[in-house]
Amino acid sequence: MxxxxxxxxxxxxxxxxxxxxxxxxxxxxxxxxxxxxxxxxxxxxxxxxxxxxxxxxEAVEQGDPGQWRLMRARNKWQTPEECAHHPQPGTYPVVVTDQQNWGGWRVPGAEYDRDPARIEQQARLIVQAPRLMALAEAIARLGAEDPDASPDWINLARRARDTVRAVKARPDADSDDSAKPLRAAV
The missing domain is CATH 2.40.10 (Thrombin, subunit H)
Incomplete structure (x- = not known):
């Protein structure tokens, strides 16, 4: 059977x-x-x-959601003296999302040169994305399981659930959310 x-x-x-x-x-x-x-x-x-x-x-990861890490790459087009205003002159951040140092996130040198502090912050945020996703999933799950939760907790769990749905949504799905800018409601 x-x-x-x-x-x-x-x-x-x-x-x-x-x-x-x-x-x-x-x-x-x-x-x-x-x-x-x-x-x-x-x-x-x-x-x-x-x-x-x-x-x-689909594999459901429990516990450790990923080993993304922040690495530094050498700036090929500028000497450390030319980019002395950067947080770490002569390098730029590279977020590696694969165990074999293949896939990841990099930024063009000209964009990094425009606002290095913002790019550094984005790199740190991307590195923490798997942990933040696991946290949002846990908040959404706990909020759904607790019927006696306070209205603030329910609202937070609802926002976490909506965030998880937005991250897991297929890019080709017909949705009004694709046209909306991604902004956190405060």
Whole structure:
């Protein structure tokens, strides 16, 4: 007998297609006089149904959400004397988001030269983004679980939930939020 491993609206990786998709329908295959389904198929809206072994669940990180780190790269275009007004002359921040020092965030030298203090602050914020995301998820979860919470706590949990949704939203999703500037309500 088969049991459903995934549920409707769950985000899964579809291996045969090589893309992420949402499960639109869970389709059990029933046999007469059997109390449980024999097989479970999943409709992901990709033209055919998939079996459990063709799908992978999205990994949910618990605890340590990432090892992003701030590194310094040498400024190739300016000498340390030319950029003496920078916080660390001769270098600029690089946020590395991958274990092998590949992916990450870098800023063009001209933009860094315009306002180095702001770029340094952005780099520190980006490094802390995984921890801030985990914190927002925890606040949203705790706020949803506590029916007797104060109105201030409920409002904070609602803002955390909205922030988590905005971060996890697909860029191609039809939403009015994409046109709005990202500004924290204070």
């Amino acid at each position: 088969a049991k459903a491993v995934f549920h409707k609206h769950q985000r899964v990786f579809v291996r045969p297609v090589g893309t992420w998709a949402l499960i639109e329908r869970v389709k059990p295959q029933w046999v007469k006089d059997v109390e449980e389904p024999v097989r479970i198929y999943y409709d992901c809206g990709l033209g055919r149904d998939f079996t459990t072994d063709e799908l992978s669940a």
